[in-house]
Amino acid sequence: MNEETRSSLTSEVHLETVARKMSVEKRRIYDIVNVMEALDAMSKTNKSYYRWHGLEGLPKLMADLQKEAVEERLPERVLRVEQAMCSFTELSPGSRKSGMKEVVGTLIGDDGSLSQSSTDSLCQSVHSSEKRSRVDGRDRQGRNSLAQLCRRFLMVLLSNPKNTRRVSLDVASTVLIKDPDTEGFEPPSRSRCRRLYDIANVLVALGLIKKVHYLFGTKKIPLFVYCGPEPD
């Protein structure tokens, strides 16, 4: 029995086969599988084999993550970081079709007009240097793993009350990078942001989050909005 037959008879997924079918490197599949594992949607069964569990468990998982977030006081921390980074102003959703939302404050119009001035220094410092201090801080299974980052990213999203479950990349990465019990708001590392994009893209594909654009100071920034199942 070859891999494809085996895969179709069980709910097993063979990574090489998937990679071949999708014409992508196996390396790319690992990123996706990691996120799926974080969602308990898949688990490893054998070398290069994973079992698909489906997304039915998501409401329970989201509830668990939400609980975990509260336990480690993530909502307070998210709030503090958000406040530090000033308030967001909604921007026309992708300048797509009709309904331009009503806008409070500065909007980057389609005409390209900007304004806005002195946001405090915290806001401006958001991007700058990369930390070069680490002597290879690879951390499998730990806080740096894609799966762990994915779960924590969802925890951050779920820290907000229903209908306001959204977070900017900056806030998410600031919250997720920092040691939870230290204060201060460091610029997110570019590398960590890249990982958040990796995760976000899979979550978008699964319909668990969507990306919208908001105005922050004079900058148009992406915001990730939770649109997955309501936690149990």
Added chain:
DNA sequence: GAGTCCCGCCAATCT
């Protein structure tokens, strides 16, 4: 000129 993400090196881990 910041946001996005493709690409693949290579270390950690597994067999």
Added chain:
DNA sequence: AGATTGGCGGGACTC
């Protein structure tokens, strides 16, 4: 030791 897994960041591309 060779294969598998996946952290990580360079750099190209986009807007």
